[in-house]
Amino acid sequence: MTVLLSGRWSAAEGERWAQLLREAMPEEQWLLHPPRNAAEAAAVEVAVVANPEPGALSGLPNLRLIQSLWAGVDRLLQDPSLPPGVPLARMVDPAMNEAMVHTALWAVLSLHRRFFELQVQQRQALWQAPPQLRAAECTVLVLGLGELGGRTAQTLAGLGYAVHGWSRRPRELAGVQIWQGEASLAQALAAADIVINLLPLTPQTRGFFSAERLAQMRPGACLVNLARGAHVDEAALGAALDRRHLRHAVLDVFQQEPLPPDHPFWPHPQVTVLPHCAAQTDPRTAVPQVRVNLAALRAGQALAHLVDRGQGY
Known part of the structure; x- marks a missing residue:
């Protein structure tokens, strides 16, 4: 051929x-x-x-x-x-799937144990230990339970996190509480300390994280976007971080890539920028x-x- x-x-x-x-x-x-x-x-x-x-x-x-x-x-x-x-x-x-799980795990561990804030404290020469919550006291919601999302959810559950998963279709994953359908989405978001986005980009999910949806997230929650930049209204996310409704965002993907040098996410103290390298x-x-x-x-x-x-x- x-x-x-x-x-x-x-x-x-x-x-x-x-x-x-x-x-x-x-x-x-x-x-x-x-x-x-x-x-x-x-x-x-x-x-x-x-x-x-x-x-x-x-x-x-x-x-x-x-x-x-x-x-x-x-x-x-x-x-x-x-x-x-x-x-x-x-x-x-399979190697890309493994890499994605590793990136998600790194992000969850860093947010759960507040390692990003500790980096800021180091630059300020500030010696102050954060609270040490148990993994079971940290609820992680994985959006999208396909090949990547399913493996990520089960890996985190195996480490003791309280893992929830949301999907439009019926799914069953050992150790993961499943939310299904649009009607359950707001409740699922409100229950999570960390939200990991692994949804596919479709006409239905474009702009998924709008100002309205970000407002549904638990105050002080964190967002990890490892899927597509078009899922997120970046201005709305910046506003949610600035008013401290959300604590931190780990972003691997953006609406424009490479991320322009003057983009406000680069210097933002509550944003961790990755150059679309979570899983290649x-x-x-x-x-x-x-x-x-x-x-x-x-x-x-x-x-x-x-x-x-x-x-x-």
């Missing part, structure tokens, strides 16, 4: 992906540039992509599969030229996932991790 590799990345990153993919699947014909003529376009049966430029997948009449190298597919789905009817598979990378796809473990799906396509078997375009994930 001819496989088109297309993405928005640095030259070095693109070369690394191309090398690993070709080494893992030497039987495929890899097209590492946009098709230059109708014959090349007609030959493409699979597109392996990493947020390609809009329109990059149009004009491929024999395309049978779009395999994303990233877990999120919201940018792909926003491209009006995305070929309709072609199966779209997202990446479920690891080519060493992601490439085998691509190989499995291409083999399934060739054999006419079921494809893994297909996206429901109507749901957006």
Whole structure:
């Protein structure tokens, strides 16, 4: 099969992906540039992509599969030229999942034990120990209980935290109190000391953390956003932090990336900024996932991790 590799990345990153993919699947014909003529376009049966430029997948009449190298597919789905009817598979990378759990755990531990405030005290030469609450006295709400959210919730529960999870669909997770549906959301937010956002970005979740929803959170609670910047009304979050309704925010994603140097979150004492690095796809473990799906396509078997375009994930 001819496989088109297309993405928005640095030259070095693109070369690394191309090398690993070709080494893992030497039987495929890899097209590492946009098709230059109708014959090349007609030959493409699979597109392996990493947020390609809009329109990059149009004009491929024999395309049978779009395999994303990233877990999120919201940018792909926003491209009006995305070929309709072609199966779209997202990446479920075990190494990325593990990294996300580690970042969420670091954030929860730092907020629970007030380590971010201790960093500020160090700069002030202030020797003052904070209260030491038990993990069971800290309620953590995980929004979104898919692959990432489910693992994060269960890991935190295993460490003794009082873990709640919220999902639109019915879920069961050992050691996790589940809230389901829109009707329960305000109550779930009000019960949590720390809220971790791992929701997919869909039309329904865009702007999810509005001023109204932030006001539903428990006074003194903390927000950890590891999903998408478009989930958060940044002005409303800044206002909630400034008036001390929320204690702290750990943010890995933003509406504009890189975060502009003059953005108020950079110097904000109650905000921890991460440069979209909470969990990155690891080519060493992601490439085998691509190989499995291409083999399934060739054999006419079921494809893994297909996206429901109507749901957006």
